[in-house]
Amino acid sequence: MKPAPRERSAPRSRGHPAGRWRPALLLPGGLLATAFLAGCHRAHEQSAVHPASAEAASIANLWWVMFAVLAGAFLVVMAFTFIAISRRARSDAPPGGAMRFVVISGIVVPSLILIGLLVYSLQTTRMLRRPVEGRLIQITGFQWWWDVRYPEFGVVTANELYLPAGQPVRLELRAKDVVHSFWVPNLHGKIDVLPETVNRFWIRAEKPGEWRGQCAEFCGRQHALMALRVVALPPDEFEAWLERHRQPRLVTAAPALARGEEVFFRASCHTCHTIRDTRADGTLGPDLTHLGSRLTLGAGTIENTREHLAEWISDPQGVKPGNLMPHTPLPPADLEALVEYLTSLR
């Protein structure tokens, strides 16, 4: 079966109006009100029912079909229950006699529905897991952040995943410590990230856009704050992004930056972090070679701004309690220089 070519499978950029009403379908009676309260006019950037790829769309289709069939079945069962207890029937037994009634409505009909669902789900499964060609991206789960590498280009980044829009990419996922799970619901289902084996997966974004992914397997203290941004760029912009990020940092001779770099080493940041072309080669924390261009800090915890960066360096435990980055007390001037230096790494 080919991916459902319906309206729903169309890639959806932020705020597509057709995506908003669907959750309301879920609601019976009294809960409708809450659904409408939630129906505000913003995009759902981490949602299984707002697909942005053919794969996520075919899963969403599966969901809506199952929802329709089973909601119908639910109403039928409730109707039977209501009739059973509310009417005094002329005969004692339900239509067809008790035994036949149970066999037909309890065995035959459910079996037919379930076999239909099984076949439909197997078709979807086959469609989703077909092997594809595409760029390779290696993702490593750490407590509590993502290391992202493009091995064919020597590009290393963290907590963000850039993709060429319209092209599939192959993922190789592995955990460094405990079990994590990679999940970008707008693009595809999830896949566990295991410490003992590499799991292979693939995703594709139909059109340029930005989504949020999150670790979905409980992985310890800060499981909640282990997100990643997924950005699909038009292919030419993506190539440009790759090209820029395969370069080492931009070296500028500004004295403020030299001071910042000196603070970086004095504060021992290099024992955990790497900045290519310097002697900083730590591997416990994210690679900082292009930190200035990152969208977020602390694996999606806060936006990457100068103020947030200063806050993150001086009080990482306040921003994301339990994370492995130690508290680093620095004089204000040093902190200022360090932030200046780090934001220059683009």
Place this chain on the structure above:
Amino acid sequence: MPRSALMSPRSPQDPPPAPAAAAVWFNLVGGGAAWMLHLLLAYVIAEFGCLSGLGEVHLAGLTAVAWLLIGTSALALALASAATATSIRIGQHLQGPHSAKMKTADLEATAFSGRLGLISNIVFTVVILVQSVPIFFYLREC
């Protein structure tokens, strides 16, 4: 197999004994055992057959894994059918002229286990059939 108890010649002069305990038990759990055998074998064949490269070996257009799985399904269905046949025989046996020889309580209990076994064996046969559906989606590759 409790054949001796079930297939002994039935002459009025020489009434057969009550269904052997083994037959009653096989009738009760045979279908379930067939189902369990099917699931475990199919899982092991699929998981390790595909990992070990058996999925690449093709025989008459189908992979070796698919053939093994089809064989497993046939085996499990044969076992479940044997259990169903046992249940049917227990039912017939109890309706025969020899049932008077058994005590009523025993007769009732055995008849009930025969009925229980019959429906459970039929349902397990259906479950095995449904469980074989996925094989047809993976005939040519893992």
Place this chain on the structure above:
Amino acid sequence: MPSPNQLKEFERTWSAPAGWTEMLAAVNSQRLGIRFMVTALAFFAVGGVLALLMRIQLTVSDNTFMGPQTYNELFTMHGSTMMYLFAVPFIEGLALYLLPFMIGSRDVAFPRLTAFSYWTYLSGGLVFYASFLTGSVPDAGWFSYTPLSGPAYSGTGLDFWVMGLALVEVAGLAAAVEIVVTILKMRAPGMSLQRMPVLAWTLLVSGVMMIFAFTVLLVGSALLELDRAAGTRFFDPTRGGNSLLWQHLFWFFGHPEVYIMFLPATGVISTIVATSAQRPLAAYALVVMAVMLTGFVSFGLWMHHMYVTGLPELGLSFFAAASLMIGVASGIQIFAWIATMWGTRPKLTTHFLYVLGFFFIFVLGGFTGVMIAVAPFDWQVHDTFFIVAHFHYVLIGGVVFPLFAGVHYWIPKLGGRMLSEKLGRWGFWLTFAGFNLTFFPMHIMGLLGLPRRVYRYPESLQIDSYNIAATIGAFAMAAGFVVIVINILRSRRKGPPASGNPWHASSLEWSISSPPPVYGFLQPPVVRSRDPLWETETPPGDSAAERASAALAAAPVRWRATLGTDAITGRVVAIHVLAGPALTPFFAAVGLTLAFLGVLLKSYLLTPLGLIFAAACFVRWMYPRPEFAALLRESDVPARAGVPANVTGTQSTVWWGMIGLLTIVATAFGALFYSYFYLRLFSEFWPQGGLPKPELATGLRVYAPLVLSAATVRWTTRSFTRGRRGQMIAAMAATVLLWTVYLGLIAGHLTTQPFTMRDNAYASAFHIISLALATCVLAALTVAIACGVRVLRAKSRDDFYVLLPLQLAGLFGVFVAAMGAVVFAVLYLSPHWL
């Protein structure tokens, strides 16, 4: 009619002793059943409070009410409490209380084991909560996935979790064996299989499932604790271990666990539906079949918790098919209930309202269950709030609502007073509405991208309003639970007295007064149909059954006894002697707890001391009391009843208890072998780490004495039955010698291995499997020696106190010898072929 004197003495025999020891020594299933249920409800209340705290934290996005550590501890303890400390123990309590009444027995098969089970459960629960005193609370979830729960990533909180869990599982296994043997051997005369109440059927199937499922979890948690405390590598991916192995073991337990709780709940529903409809349950045989089907198939679903682990999808698809087909089993039950109620216009009593609430909630939860059995959809919603919504629908709708229906239905029997219908309706509507308001929006939250087990979520998910609704609902539900408790407490003083059968129900428990007397049935009932209390005419019963029943009317007066019947036909075959109050079960549980605490506190001297103390208690427990034997010999009750009192072999409940124990041990070895081969299949080299393959010759030398002992054990039992005393003593001596030789050889063999159990996962598996078998042989040796002493001192060959122990020791002996052959094949042969 028994004389007043006889009645008084009879009642005294069945009463608990007076004084403070009464608390600790009581063994009556009625009393312990209530204790189980009350304790479970107390844990339910605590678990509920934890849930409310979590709901407060999640009310709005980026809330700062609590930090991540606290939240992780709360959801771990909430899940563990509800799954391990509330649901299953409550059902065990319900079973212990009701089962004897429903099947017409005076108590369960092993009264002292009941007490042991309760004390072990209680101490397990206390160990769980003792972690709050140390400040290191379990924080890896109720499922404790490795390696997060392993030594490298978690603190002592996890030790509390493992130890508490192990104690609760031991309690559950004891209760399971108890329930199964009671149903198989102690039903009222005439209660053949087809006359058994459906609740008994569900408990029977659940009990059998518990034996398999709990054992596997017990093995899994033992391996986890070995990793944590002894440095083995089963789940350590850096040394050849495999974190997925834990997931397999856990879910092989975890999925059946759901049905272990759900099946008895459906039994309660079947009972109440039939009573409310005033009509026998429709399609009884189909319902029983559905229960059996569920029991079977639930063991073939564990992989659907692992759809996203990246395992080959063809293998997963068989589990998807099985997961869908279990829906048929529920369909049968639902429509059988509808058919039963059809056209009867049942009265909307509180307990029936809960049944209707169950219909709504459970069917909805069942349908979301069908959805998540479909692999691609599960890839999206796995580990999201959709799953949280699903399993709360299934567990609260499918288990808690039926249990509350049961509580409202049986409270008049249990306490002798009726509940207030008005308060009952308030409680129902608050819990029902609150439940749906809490959990329905969670489906939407999951689809909109909220993962489980997160202490905060960003505003950008746009789910704040659903969360506010959920929190309001949670408090409404909590208010409903408070109303229910108030209703129960109020009825104790103000409720109108209940008649024997206020609902005009059909099952045997309603044939006795409310509340029931300590001995249950003054005269054991004789059953002639499936719904004994609805019989309009009484057909002549089996004369043997009537005779036995009459002989046991208010008798025997000096010892506790009930009638034993054939498992299938319900023919009366024996009088089972039941133990009276005893302190040994309590002390055995204390010893076991001390042993576990020793591991927990890393004071490894305490562990062997605790175990020895527990073993001593068990020996005292088993030791026959001569005055009691004399009492039995003098009694005329067996003669009057026409059936023997001291039965042996398959007629004896103890023999079946032994079969239960051996099933547990065999399952445990099965789980160990599974782990061994699982590790092997995912290792490139085997043995791992360049270790040499085990030498066949060495293995043969070590295991030959053990395997040979099968012959000497058989020889012992054979020469005993043939009355050849000299031969028997020789055979017994040979057995003891062979086992001692084996133990010596294995000790030497293990200590001279070039590797230790800490080297890699292969080494761990090799050592632990060898040690597990050696422990079993040591136990068998102890039993054999004790048995030998008893045989040598016995005066007569037919003495009950000799024959039965010898049969049991023989079973155990043959079992360990056979297991020796299997262990040899796995550890020494398989590395050469595979």
